[in-house]
Amino acid sequence: MTAVNWEQFYQNQAPPSCLDEVGKNVTKFCAKHQNQKIVLVTSGGTTVPMEHNTVRFVDNFSAGSRGSASVEYFLKAGYAVVFLNRLNSLQPFIRHFPKQELFDCLDVSDSQQGPQITVNARKGQKLVRILKEYKQVSKEEKLMSVSFSTLSEYLWLLRVISQELNACKKHALLYLAAAVSDFYIPESKLPTHKIQSNVQSLQVSFNLVPKMLEPLVSLWVPDAFVVSFKLETDESILISKARGALEKYSHKLVIGNLLHSRKYHVLIVSDAEEHELRLSPQEIEAGKEIEEKIISELVKRHDDYLNQS
Numbered sequence: 206m207t208a209v210n211w212e213q214f215y216q217n218q219a220p221p222s223c224l225d226e227v228g229k230n231v232t233k234f235c236a237k238h239q240n241q242k243i244v245l246v247t248s249g250g251t252t253v254p255m256e257h258n259t260v261r262f263v264d265n266f267s268a269g270s271r272g273s274a275s276v277e278y279f280l281k282a283g284y285a286v287v288f289l290n291r292l293n294s295l296q297p298f299i300r301h302f303p304k305q306e307l308f309d310c311l312d313v314s315d316s317q318q319g320p321q322i323t324v325n326a327r328k329g330q331k332l333v334r335i336l337k338e339y340k341q342v343s344k345e346e347k348l349m350s351v352s353f354s355t356l357s358e359y360l361w362l363l364r365v366i367s368q369e370l371n372a373c374k375k376h377a378l379l380y381l382a383a384a385v386s387d388f389y390i391p392e393s394k395l396p397t398h399k400i401q402s403n404v405q406s407l408q409v410s411f412n413l414v415p416k417m418l419e420p421l422v423s424l425w426v427p428d429a430f431v432v433s434f435k436l437e438t439d440e441s442i443l444i445s446k447a448r449g450a451l452e453k454y455s456h457k458l459v460i461g462n463l464l465h466s467r468k469y470h471v472l473i474v475s476d477a478e479e480h481e482l483r484l485s486p487q488e489i490e491a492g493k494e495i496e497e498k499i500i501s502e503l504v505k506r507h508d509d510y511l512n513q514s
């Protein structure tokens with residue numbers, strides 16, 4: 206497997222066409238929310254294309270549940286939010302209405318003026334509550350959303366957004382919950398057209414993705430409060446891997462989670478300790494989300510960081 210450094214990665218992978226516009230919009234967003242706390246939430250999985258004209262791609266696991274839920278709790282805590290999310294992954298607010306649930310909250314009838322849509326008295330209460338929250342956030346322009354699909358798009362956008370957030374200094378928090386591929390096929394090695402099936406077997410070779418946390422922490426947003434996630438399936442290596450990342454990149458926190466328990470158990474790993482957050486069976490039953498506890502803990506720690514001279 207070949208490894209390139211982070212600068213070579215950006216030299217060899219073409220930027221997305223929206224890059225400059227996203228950069229300018231983030232600059233404006235930062236200016237609008239000057240001296241307020243601002244968070245970048247990354248969410249969802251990255252794709253790795255196998256052809257330039259992409260029919261097939263390798264995907265990374267993640268529905269975007271963690272990221273989209275976290276956005277809502279950061280907004281409630283008063284943060285302005287840049288939400289860097291995988292196209293078609295779960296979105297804040299509307300995530301509460303999966304499948305056709307939104308339709309069930311509404312009734313339709315015919316009147317002389319034409320069709321009338323009303324909120325269903327019994328099923329529509331949740332819609333009214335969440336719609337009000339969403340409208341308030343829209344009015345205050347507190348949420349900016351940017352979408353990606355491929356690994357390359359994600360890494361280009363992560364860089365430009367981080368660099369713009371550097372202007373917010375310690376007010377910026379980076380919450381890197383996206384599930385980012387560790388492997389990719391460089392553009393120079395991609396076939397132009399769909400790989401044909403008239404072969405005996407298909408051998409694909411991947412390069413290692415350089416660890417972007419390194420330049421992100423040391424160069425792009427050196428004053429920000431950076432929180433990364435570590436996902437494992439083997440419990441016995443979770444803490445050592447999380448601690449290893451913290452030592453290597455010297456950022457503030459790593460949140461460790463296991464694939465199967467991630468919705469009710471995480472470990473917040475800092476230089477000083479490991480802090481466990483867990484939902485009780487009663488809390489799960491009541492519909493509480495672990496992101497509420499995670500964000501409440503992070504807000505305290507970010508405030509402490511801001512208050513340090």
Ligand code: 9Z3
Pocket residue numbers: 249266267268269270271272381382383384385386433434435436437462467
């Ligand atoms: C996470 O660990 C997130 O918590 C999940 C959330 C992806 C598990 P869902 O979207 O899942 O709620 O379904 N994100 C980080 C995953 C990751 O790629 N981490 C890298 C690693 O573990 C470091 S950046 O090496």
